[in-house]
Amino acid sequence: MTDSAKPTLLVVDGHSLAYRAFFALPVDNFTTKDGQHTNGIYGFLSMFVNLVKAEQPTHLAVAFDTSRHSFRTDQYAEYKANRSESPAEFKGQIPLLQECLAAMNVPVLTQEGIEADDILATLATQGAAQGFDVLVCSGDRDTIQLVTDDVTLLYPSVQGVSQLKRYTPDAVVEKYGLPPANYPDIAALVGETSDNLPGVPKVGEKTAVKWITQWGSLDALLDNADKITGVVGGNLREHLDDVRRNRSLNALLRDVDLGIGPADLAVQPIDAQAVRDIFARLEFRTLLPRVFDAVGVDAETAAASAAPAVAAPVPTELDAPGLTAWLAAAGETEVAVTVTIDGGMPARIGLATADAAVESRWSEETAAALGPWLESESPKVLADAKPQVKALRRAGVRLRGLVFDPILAGWLLRPSFPDKRLGDLVDRYLDEKLPEADPTQLVPETEGATPGQLSWYILRVTEAMRGELPASVAAVLSDIELPTLDTLADMELAGVAVSHEKLSGFSAELGARADAVAQLAYAEIGREVNLGSPKQLQEVLFEQLELPKTRKTKTGYSTDAAVLADLQESNPHPFLDLLLQHREATKLRQIIESLDTAIGNDRAIGADGRIHTTYVQTGSQTGRLSSTDPNLQNIPIRNEESRRIRAAFEVGEGYDTLLTADYSQIEMRIMAHLSGDAGLIEAFNSGEDLHRFVGARVFGVDPADVTPAMRTKVKAMSYGLVYGLSAFGLSKQLRIEQSEAKLLMTEYFARFGAVRDYLRSSVAQARIDGYTETIFGRRRPFPDLASPNRVLRENAERAALNAPIQGSAADIMKIALFRIHDELRRRELRSRILLQIHDELVVEVAPGEWDAVEQIVHDRMGDAAELSVPLDVQIGRGENWDVAGH
């Protein structure tokens, strides 16, 4: 039992315990979606938080080995030489575990040439001398020698890392028959297989203890070795040097110069935000509350632990004249604005400057007082501005002067785990807790922040974030994202007209076909199964029909379309084709149904015969938009039948026609620009079809002699390049031998070598910087480029190779998007942008405006960026999206 008056020092051998956890926990249950194994990290942290909670140490450190090399291997090259290389799946976990500990503000100690246990021994010795109760936690038996009245060893049992056995001096005597200080003597005689230290043959623990007890010490025993009788006596005499060597090596260093001592290891409050971040990356969910619990902070208040929160001002409720006066006083200072929304319309509005907050109900009078200021260039900050901008527009107010949106800024800073709510940003950048009402309570204990208070927080978060925004990222925010936000609000409000009649007719047709095909399929196999269930299909295909097993998935064997097509080729069966037909019909029908229910589904607008998607501006890691509710960026186009869906997207009433505009090969053009490859640049400047031009070069023929097969091959190669395609992937896609794919790549790079050089150097630069950058300065971090896990690292390499290309294309499209929007408005044209599908725009053109609109769209897309190759824009026109898209 520890004396509660004494401070408690807990020192842990991180490496050995994580290694035990690695083997104790099934790796399959502890792997992130990217493929990072986390079982060792999880097991260690799980044990560690239990330990901290149970022991309540006042001082704490975790030690790690630096490498296999140490002063012991210098003395004896065979030391631990029998140990096999630790698995790669484990190695990669140590740096991540150290990151977790750093986030928890737990000191991580390492020393070149010194093993973790020597660090433990040094700290334990110093701690005991300085009046600490010391707890040593290690999986290495040599640490038994450290046990004294002041030092207790916690040793993992064979059952697992969570069961720790306490070794006090009494417990050591009970188990080994000798006091802790003599344990190394026994170990030296017996030997330690795991350290590759052979002992005296035929001498086990029993004999060793007997000898030491008899002679009092190892030295005395060795001095009197000639007095030992029998075979073991002879063995001892023959292995005296081994025993001396073992004893020398198993003595832990107690005087390592660590530069710090036990007193420097006082337990620190954890960095709750950092813990959340690293746990999110490792996909640990249940561990988070346990960590907060162990350190005495509950998860909800953890964020507020460090800094004392400044109380938000109590906002003053103002009427219309009050608002006018307040705004006049605010002048041109930056004001944060929060609009609450009810039924799509503004309900309340809160305004804040650095030292004051006011708010008001939205009414005709207050709107009239606020309108001119909201529509002025006076600088404003809104968090997640788009829905608020939309609500204001519905109320007839066009917000201008938006200079910052912390949600967008947060996404630009960390696109992989964007903070979605203001509360997340308050946690991260202010280290405070945003007051939020508990939605589960009818009468919440804590009131949620009011709009005025929210605005006050927004302003403070903004100030904190500006300090962290690199200039190039700040420029992306103000020059690209904020103007885009404004445009997207109008696009979402406009919506796109979709014909319910066309859709419902087609849906019924497909439904009837799906049913008929299903009946035929059932007949083929003699029973009814759920054709939508991969699990049931596996039974049919691989058990009943005994078709060859296909690509493995996590839960069995794949039944996807590519696999079924392969099966149809090798083992033709009518069921396969029927299944494919059924899949196609049901998939199309499902898309149609979801579109149909989305028509006029926007509560705020009512049924207007149009679909209003939501563009998620923070929806990608590369800078692209995403589209939800419904997703209008994945409407089918590939085959004739699916185009009937596009035909249902029509020009709306009061408008004349739809215009589609798309960039042709924008990513390859960006590649040409970034790589500066003379051949590729020439290809785009020549006016020749890109793939024909490239094909001619690669195959050494005239452009006119490039066959369709050649064109297909170089086209696949060109597109694949942007994604980091391998020879294996290329051969699979083109269904050619790997050797041929390899040859194709060789020939391609022989002609377009600068492309390869660029791709390589861009990944290399990302490895140095830790992030990639688009032409316009948008960044994307890639921590996994440094991972020792090959799969993880190579995935990161491909994504890093793609990010500047896809991201630059997204930047260019956004620039074109808002410039078109702005010019249409400036010239007071009624025509409006409806949709953005990454490299395509759909515009609704008002009567008499075609020529002007076509010109604007073409030119603004064409001159959105100045590259070393032209940006080619294809324009289409028609009464519906299908026709216009041709």
Added chain:
DNA sequence: ATCACCACGTA
């Protein structure tokens, strides 16, 4: 109800 997984639509 919520989650993971599979499958599949787009650029």
Added chain:
DNA sequence: CGTACGTGGTGATA
């Protein structure tokens, strides 16, 4: 063993 997304069904969990 090619990047970036969102949706919907199934089947296993709670």
